[in-house]
Amino acid sequence: MPSDPLVAQHVLEFPGGYTRTTGPVIGRFLSELRARRIVGVRTAEGKVLVPPLEYDPATGEPVTGEYVEVGPAGTVTAWAWVDHPLDGHPLDRPFAWALIKLDGADTALAHAVDGADPKTLRAGARVWPVWRDRPTGDITDLAHFVPEVTRIVSNVRAEYRLQAGGALRVFLEGIERGVFLGGRCGSCAKVYVPYRLSCPQCGTGITETLELPDTGTVTTFAINNLPDPRAPEVPFVSAYILLDNADIPIIALVGDVPAHQVRQGMRVRAVWVPESERTASMANIRWFAPTGEPDVELT
Amino acid sequence: MRDVAVVAFAQTRHTGQDTGLTESELIQPVIEEAKERSGLKRFGFTCSGSCDYLAGAPFSFVSALDALGAWPPISESHVEMDGAWALYEAWVRLQHGDIDSALVYGFGKSSLGDLDRIMTLQLDPYYLAPLGLDRLSCAALQANAVGADRKELTEIVRRSRADGRRNPYALDLPDPEDGEEPFAVRPLSRGEVPPITDGAAAIVLAAGDLAGRIHARPAYIRGIAHRIEPHYLGMRDLTRSPSAADAARAAGVGKSPVEVAELHAQFPHEEIILRAALELPGDTVINPSGGPLAANPVMATGLIRIGEAARRIHDGDARRTVAHAAGGPCLQHNLVTVLEA
Numbered sequence: 001m002p003s004d005p006l007v008a009q010h011v012l013e014f015p016g017g018y019t020r021t022t023g024p025v026i027g028r029f030l031s032e033l034r035a036r037r038i039v040g041v042r043t044a045e046g047k048v049l050v051p052p053l054e055y056d057p058a059t060g061e062p063v064t065g066e067y068v069e070v071g072p073a074g075t076v077t078a079w080a081w082v083d084h085p086l087d088g089h090p091l092d093r094p095f096a097w098a099l100i101k102l103d104g105a106d107t108a109l110a111h112a113v114d115g116a117d118p119k120t121l122r123a124g125a126r127v128w129p130v131w132r133d134r135p136t137g138d139i140t141d142l143a144h145f146v147p148e149v150t151r152i153v154s155n156v157r158a159e160y161r162l163q164a165g166g167a168l169r170v171f172l173e174g175i176e177r178g179v180f181l182g183g184r185c186g187s188c189a190k191v192y193v194p195y196r197l198s199c200p201q202c203g204t205g206i207t208e209t210l211e212l213p214d215t216g217t218v219t220t221f222a223i224n225n226l227p228d229p230r231a232p233e234v235p236f237v238s239a240y241i242l243l244d245n246a247d248i249p250i251i252a253l254v255g256d257v258p259a260h261q262v263r264q265g266m267r268v269r270a271v272w273v274p275e276s277e278r279t280a281s282m283a284n285i286r287w288f289a290p291t292g293e294p295d296v297e298l299t
Numbered sequence: 300m301r302d303v304a305v306v307a308f309a310q311t312r313h314t315g316q317d318t319g320l321t322e323s324e325l326i327q328p329v330i331e332e333a334k335e336r337s338g339l340k341r342f343g344f345t346c347s348g349s350c351d352y353l354a355g356a357p358f359s360f361v362s363a364l365d366a367l368g369a370w371p372p373i374s375e376s377h378v379e380m381d382g383a384w385a386l387y388e389a390w391v392r393l394q395h396g397d398i399d400s401a402l403v404y405g406f407g408k409s410s411l412g413d414l415d416r417i418m419t420l421q422l423d424p425y426y427l428a429p430l431g432l433d434r435l436s437c438a439a440l441q442a443n444a445v446g447a448d449r450k451e452l453t454e455i456v457r458r459s460r461a462d463g464r465r466n467p468y469a470l471d472l473p474d475p476e477d478g479e480e481p482f483a484v485r486p487l488s489r490g491e492v493p494p495i496t497d498g499a500a501a502i503v504l505a506a507g508d509l510a511g512r513i514h515a516r517p518a519y520i521r522g523i524a525h526r527i528e529p530h531y532l533g534m535r536d537l538t539r540s541p542s543a544a545d546a547a548r549a550a551g552v553g554k555s556p557v558e559v560a561e562l563h564a565q566f567p568h569e570e571i572i573l574r575a576a577l578e579l580p581g582d583t584v585i586n587p588s589g590g591p592l593a594a595n596p597v598m599a600t601g602l603i604r605i606g607e608a609a610r611r612i613h614d615g616d617a618r619r620t621v622a623h624a625a626g627g628p629c630l631q632h633n634l635v636t637v638l639e640a
Contacts, residue, residue, distance in 0.1 A: 110532050
């Protein structure tokens, strides 16, 4: 309340509101709304007025007694976006006013549209009504309109059983013992890790299995800011690590070092879980940690 | 038709806030000034335009009569509309031929309440008012339908405010800021909203020989007409104003060139619509007073357009001017007056 004694609040109010008769035409429209139908009235010229009026505004002639169900959907012809709703507006969150030409009508209904986006709302947008729970015969029985359904969300989930046989089984059995197994191509002499059965470059079989050290060099890396089940805390670093004596890097986490200190050429070593906890799984390696050796010049 | 002319015009120095004056205190000085300028103390007819909802008091226009000197009883009428329609009623009354003078005034204090929501009360109570459709939302719907270039809109606001700063009666408003202003109701920017204004205006009309005796250069009303469209926004083409166009044709706007047009365009997109409806050529000077974007004393704004258009003729600056007044949501009702030297 204003503290200045010369300033006063004045309220103009009609308690309970005015009682207004509707007349037969508006009364029919509001009764149809209560029954969750939207009707227009046909003019002598054959146009359908929504909402109905007693007289055709174009000619001044009384309308016919023919009521036509329209909608329920319609097309937006003009709209305005309210960022800050006022008391008394149909919605208490940002919404659009719209003129909506309901299907089958020749005029547009003014109402609110919820759930639209002011960046993409356009004349021509299709909208559908949302009804109030307990219609009473009032224009607000139409709570508001919402955009036509144009997309849905599809969830996909299927379960599989995967088995490590072949080369992967050999490699993981090595991991269980705490060693990285690689393979050397008999043709090009490249060393691949994880171990594999054939050289992807030459297409020839891998003939030699060899154990690689668990030390290597970071060739490139990424700082990740979205949590991953294997690295729930962000940021975390995933890196390409070229194990010593190998020709192809593996991807692994880098830990025990702040993310911003990881660099290309950094020397790292695998951090293994204690021997008692080891299984035939990559979970044996927590991450790679810096060894403290001088960085390596990458070629 | 009897020749009827605007022979005196007075207006308040409009304010952007409530100064605490009652309505009769607000209008008394302009009535006094109109009497002084016309040299008339009594009038054959008196008519005013105002809106009780602005003050929130039923029949508030009655107490405004205290400013007139209404005893012994005067012949008096009131319209719950802009004072421009009071002038129309007075013009019709003067056509009867039995009186030669009329006093017309309009006044409004839009600072007292929330104008946006008060104007909701003018809407149809069945289909529109229950939705709480407010003044700015109506204007924004029309602005969206028009889809005018933002640069053009900003330029209208800039020109109006600059002209307003040169008009001692209008408000002193800064240039609108460049670029995206905060929105009132999109696409309407806050800069496109007319200022809340308190003010009043009075005009003296004189018929026949009396006009020439009062003023050396009376502004003769050579045409005056008003036309209305359906109230419901969804039953109109909001991109244009057929009723303003009809009124302009009936008033004879296009019969010869128009030097100055004072348009009751509260929002810049309304000026674009009205220029087209009145078919105003590019060299017509629009709202040299600053127009409603520089001062918008609701219920006097339209009457001031007629006064400003007449003043150009009184001052000898123009020989033919046009005044436009509007009422209702989105230019529903339009009154066009053609004034000539």
